[in-house]
Amino acid sequence: MAGVSLGSELALDHDVVLLEAESSLGVHSTGRSAALFLSGYGPPPVRELTRRSEAAFARLSDLPGVPALLRPRGGLFTAWDEPAAAALAATVSRRPTMTVPTADRVRELCPVLRVDDVVACAFDEDVRDIDVAALHGHYATALRRRGGRITTGARVVGATRSGSGWEVRTADGRTWRADAVVNAAGAWGDRVAELCAGIGHGLSPRRRTVVVARTSAPVPADWPVVAEAGEAWYFRPEGGALLMSPGDETEVPPGDVHPDPLDVALVLERVNAATTLDLRGVRTSWAGLRTFTPDRAPVVGPHPEEPTLFCFVGQGGYGIQTAPALAEVGAELFRTGTLADTALAAAIDPDRTRVLVAEELARPASPRSPA
Ligand SMILES: Cc1cc2nc3c(=O)[nH]c(=O)nc-3n(C[C@H](O)[C@H](O)[C@H](O)COP(=O)(O)OP(=O)(O)OC[C@H]3O[C@@H](n4cnc5c(N)ncnc54)[C@H](O)[C@@H]3O)c2cc1C
Structure with missing residues (x-):
């Protein structure tokens, strides 16, 4: 969900190539969710993103060919x-x-x-069902219609800086050149961050x-x-x-x-x-x-070590219900480096994860039972 949603926003004014390791999209977390929208779920930044998504879900549901994406459940x-x-x-x-x-x-x-x-x-x-397949399908279609490409069977195995941009290698032996890399690798987010920048986010x-x-x-x-x-x-x-x-x-x-x-x-x-x-x-x-992440808020923005590596990970148990707002917020941060809502920008800032990871490491290990 993360890759197609942000990719479709960025395809409006960028050449976007989405590299997916599997032979089809949606095989991992996105295809396995409980498909629920719970406005009271998660820490405050997640609730704010869910609140913003509600309006975006309504706008998307009004588009031709898109069914009602949220349905009442209770x-x-x-x-x-x-x-x-x-x-x-x-x-x-x-x-x-x-x-x-x-x-x-x-x-x-x-x-x-x-x-x-x-x-x-x-x-x-205020508990709703989400039509996850329709939401995901909408973003994938929009990404392609806006000129973006989706390449499946393309697992990223290496990435190096090249001039002002990147050279990304996939397991099938191909090399891809880009001005910027977006890390939307879900559970593999730290693996990709480590490949590109040497350091992850404590996911x-x-x-x-x-x-x-x-x-x-x-x-x-x-x-x-x-x-x-x-x-x-x-x-x-x-x-x-x-x-x-x-x-x-x-x-x-x-x-x-x-x-x-x-x-x-x-x-x-x-x-x-x-x-x-x-x-x-x-x-x-x-x-x-x-x-x-350790504070359960997502990680959205430039990587602290590599500003042209854009982080879009840590969606936790809320990555479907927050997807529309996260994609909009992610695109704004990608284009301008700032958000009008500075409190939200700080709550999802990748830089904060360095402090959170250091705190986790400093915490004394919990005593083990003799067995
Ligand atoms: C059981 C369950 C119930 C849930 N219920 C809900 C719910 O009710 N509501 C809600 O909002 N959220 C829910 N969630 C959470 C939600 O599903 C996730 O937050 C969301 O799907 C994350 O999307 P994603 O795109 O980041 O991850 P994914 O869908 O896992 O996508 C990441 C993609 O990155 C690809 N990838 C990884 N490494 C590489 C690489 N090196 N190169 C190329 N591609 C790579 C993977 O193959 C994968 O396709 C639930 C999750 C689970 C598991």
């Missing part, structure tokens, strides 16, 4: 003990789109939830598992997303079945990740404990990487 957040209920109450007091539903309303929204065991609930009407790829479970009766399409408020699990309807996740965040090296059977079993157990669904079978499951 989110029912549940707390199962007193500390979680207190945390949820604090969230409700900060979020105008959240209300506290009656028990009867909760039963209407999700009849299978064990409502009598829930300590507190909140309903957020941490984290595996997240998605399981689509069989149910004894078709799941109504109008159920909201139902989530444990601390993200220990969530589920939503998916083509008559139930899509769910244990909210895992296991740190792993970048790669083509697969679900750990323990995480699959865990989410079945947690959702069965919270509902009367009695789930037994799995229709399909997958895992993907959500790649975070």
Whole structure:
């Protein structure tokens, strides 16, 4: 998503070539997301980018041939003990789109939830489904229509400065010359940053598992997303079945990740404990990487060591819902080096990651158990 979205913006006034390692686009995180838009999710810079994206999603949805990119879903957040209920109450007091539903309303929204065991609930009407394929398709088409090129099967394996620009080598033996390089390599963002500039951004790829479970009766399409408020699990309807996740965040090296059977079993157990669904079978499951910086805000702007290397990484668990605003902000920073919103520019500035990485390294290692 990062490459095509920023690439399509830059193709308006630059010659853009997008190099994709795989034989097709969208194979990694973008093709594995839960496709949700949650306006209250993430740290403040992410919420600001999500807020800005809402208007951009609406503008894009008005274009000819583009379907509605956001569709209403709603989110029912549940707390199962007193500390979680207190945390949820604090969230409700900060979020105008959240209300506290009656028990009867909760039963209407999700009849299978064990409502009598829930300590507190909140309903957020501002949770939407994103049409990820349509958004991605729009950006890829726009990139090509504006004269840009997409080359698949082109894994970047080397990059050196050449005059005022770059010579980039791909695994297929080709060499590409460019005035500037954009690093939009997702979980591989630090690998590409290290290739080009010798230093990354402290990115941490984290595996997240998605399981689509069989149910004894078709799941109504109008159920909201139902989530444990601390993200220990969530589920939503998916083509008559139930899509769910244990909210895992296991740190792993970048790669083509697969679900750990323990995480699959865990989410079945947690959702069965919270509902009367009695789930037994799995229709399909997958895992993907959500790649975070230490402060969970993205990294957008010139690399501190190489100003013609533009960083566009660290989208974490929010890279679809923030994509329209991030592409606009990224293009503005690429063209002018500044943003009118200086607070946002500082929050996503690549230079800050040097300090964050140094702080991480300075932190004493946590004590290990004797085993
Ligand atoms: C299970 C799951 C659920 C999620 N749910 C949501 C959600 O509900 N809402 C939301 O907003 N976000 C969600 N996310 C996060 C979102 O999917 C990501 O933030 C987003 O897809 C990141 O896009 P990207 O383009 O940076 O990464 P990717 O889609 O991974 O693209 C990076 C590309 O770079 C290529 N590449 C890597 N190295 C090289 C190289 N050396 N040369 C050439 N190409 C290279 C890779 O092949 C890959 O295609 C979820 C993620 C997961 C895994």
